[in-house]
Amino acid sequence: MSLCPRNCRNNWIFAVVAVAMLCAAATGCRKAKVDPFPASDTVSGWQKTSDTRVYAAKDLWQYIDGGAEQYISAGVVTTSTSDYKFQGQLEAVVDVNTMGDAAGAGKILTAGQTTDAKAIQLGDAGIQYAQSIVFRKGPYLVRIVAYESTPTTPQALLALAHGVEAKL
Amino acid sequence: MKNRRDFLKTAAAGAVLLGSEGKLGLAEMLDNHAESPRSRVVVAKDPALHGPAGTSTGQPDEKRVLDLLDRAIAAYTGREHPIEAWKRMVPVDKVIGLKVNGLGGKGISTHQALVLAICERLQQAGVKPGNIIVWDRNARDIQACGLTINTDPSRVRVYGSDISGFEDEPVAFGSAVNVKLSKILTRQCDMVIGLPILKDHEGAGVTFAMKNMYGVVERPNELHANHCNPAVADLNRIPAVRDKVRFTIGDAMSSVCEGGPGFHPEHLWYPNALIVGEDRVAVDHTAWQMIEARRAQTGLPTLEAAKRPPRYIATAADADHMLGVNDPQRMRLIEI
Numbered sequence: 001m002s003l004c005p006r007n008c009r010n011n012w013i014f015a016v017v018a019v020a021m022l023c024a025a026a027t028g029c030r031k032a033k034v035d036p037f038p039a040s041d042t043v044s045g046w047q048k049t050s051d052t053r054v055y056a057a058k059d060l061w062q063y064i065d066g067g068a069e070q071y072i073s074a075g076v077v078t079t080s081t082s083d084y085k086f087q088g089q090l091e092a093v094v095d096v097n098t099m100g101d102a103a104g105a106g107k108i109l110t111a112g113q114t115t116d117a118k119a120i121q122l123g124d125a126g127i128q129y130a131q132s133i134v135f136r137k138g139p140y141l142v143r144i145v146a147y148e149s150t151p152t153t154p155q156a157l158l159a160l161a162h163g164v165e166a167k168l
Numbered sequence: 169m170k171n172r173r174d175f176l177k178t179a180a181a182g183a184v185l186l187g188s189e190g191k192l193g194l195a196e197m198l199d200n201h202a203e204s205p206r207s208r209v210v211v212a213k214d215p216a217l218h219g220p221a222g223t224s225t226g227q228p229d230e231k232r233v234l235d236l237l238d239r240a241i242a243a244y245t246g247r248e249h250p251i252e253a254w255k256r257m258v259p260v261d262k263v264i265g266l267k268v269n270g271l272g273g274k275g276i277s278t279h280q281a282l283v284l285a286i287c288e289r290l291q292q293a294g295v296k297p298g299n300i301i302v303w304d305r306n307a308r309d310i311q312a313c314g315l316t317i318n319t320d321p322s323r324v325r326v327y328g329s330d331i332s333g334f335e336d337e338p339v340a341f342g343s344a345v346n347v348k349l350s351k352i353l354t355r356q357c358d359m360v361i362g363l364p365i366l367k368d369h370e371g372a373g374v375t376f377a378m379k380n381m382y383g384v385v386e387r388p389n390e391l392h393a394n395h396c397n398p399a400v401a402d403l404n405r406i407p408a409v410r411d412k413v414r415f416t417i418g419d420a421m422s423s424v425c426e427g428g429p430g431f432h433p434e435h436l437w438y439p440n441a442l443i444v445g446e447d448r449v450a451v452d453h454t455a456w457q458m459i460e461a462r463r464a465q466t467g468l469p470t471l472e473a474a475k476r477p478p479r480y481i482a483t484a485a486d487a488d489h490m491l492g493v494n495d496p497q498r499m500r501l502i503e504i
Contacts (some may be wrong), residue, residue: 061388061389061392062389064271064429064430065271065382065388065389065429066369066370066371066372066375066392066396066429067370067427067428067429067430068389069370069371069392070370091274093273093274112426112427112432112435114434114435114466115467116434117434129433129434130433130434131433131434131436132432132433132434145275145431145432145433146433147226147274147275147431148226149226149433
């Protein structure tokens with residue numbers, strides 16, 4: 001056998017493997033990259049009013065200062081956040097924490113619950129207050145907080161929460 | 169021995185020296201009296217600040233906030249006329265900084281109404297608009313307080329350390345090492361009034377007057393070890409912080425008693441109060457008691473039981489820091 005055919009075969013095999021690896025990587029990135037924030041008007045009445053900000057665990061202090069410790073202890077990987085507005089008036093913020101695992105998400109969900117927490121069917125588990133919703137789905141821990149309490153706040157938050165949950 | 173009224177008059181007169189000699193002047197004035205000097209803290213309340221008593225409407229009434237501020241400052245200085253009181257409190261020909269706290273986001277940040285009220289009184293007292301700087305860490309935190317960024321020196325300036333930058337040379341005290349201070353503090357303000365918002369804090373226990381200074385440094389995340397003790401006290405002991413931050417007008421109009429420093433509306437309550445004083449340690453001690461009282465009311469454990477009592481308050485009062493008093497016997501709490 002001559003050197004040329006072996007080299008050609010090796011180069012061809014290398015190229016196939018390289019292409020396969022690139023495809024796998026691309027597929028893996030697409031699978032890992034989740035955008036949980038509903039675009040404006042995809043959830044009735046809700047507008048997305050800010051860019052999405054993403055914080056790695058080591059930078060979470062920039063967003064929530066000492067509050068970061070609790071999330072870091074529970075294994076947070078990243079926190080993404082965006083602002084929303086309902087019917088041009090009610091402002092809210094959506095925080096999506098990607099935890100290391102579902103157990104970490106569960107830890108945050110159960111921390112600090114008050115007696116007026118209401119269990120709701122959302123994701124793997126969820127609770128609702130008059131002005132906020134917290135739920136977990138797999139490794140994701142989502143917190144949605146409204147800055148005002150009105151008669152329509154709970155229902156509006158629930159709709160937005162379902163919109164986020166559907167994208168996880 | 170002077171009677172209580174004469175003592176209060178003299179103690180109030182000591183506030184005259186805030187603008188010139190600061191705390192030393194006040195302490196000397198008090199030491200001249202037979203009665204032991206005590207740190208004054210005023211807690212001023214208005215049950216109808218957020219609407220009729222027993223209800224809450226989100227934002228406090230602006231007119232009532234101005235009135236509450238006037239009552240608090242009058243009680244502290246002994247001067248009924250608000251303009252005269254402010255003239256006694258601040259050097260009107262200097263640059264006055266108002267350090268707000270917007271870290272908690274829109275739901276739990278220093279109220280815009282309080283900032284506007286103070287700016288109004290400062291200008292009426294003779295401080296030029298451009299010599300008032302309302303500031304915090306960055307634009308986001310400032311906007312959380314309902315404020316708009318403005319660097320135009322012909323008006324009240326409002327901006328963050330993201331615009332001014334931080335000192336290149338770090339400073340240190342105790343555990344607070346490699347601290348780079350905001351140039352707003354070090355170069356732009358002659359005097360700073362702290363406007364913290366009252367909150368529970370997951371690490372430190374309570375965040376108010378002294379913890380508000382974490383917004384003055386470039387990397388506050390490096391000061392959170394051991395529940396922020398002794399870092400809070402050490403940071404406040406750094407000369408630029410200790411000497412320029414002369415007064416606290418603490419925003420306790422709304423507060424969170426659990427889950428702080430972020431906004432947890434399920435723990436939101438409305439003390440409808442301002443806590444004011446020169447002694448940052450006494451102010452923080454008072455704030456702590458307020459948080460504990462609310463936690464007891466709502467069935468939450470004490471901060472001690474929750475394993476995060478604000479030990480930095482006692483540290484700030486110790487012999488190494490001497491930033492104020494945390495002994496109630498050495499405080500005069502004036503509730504109005």
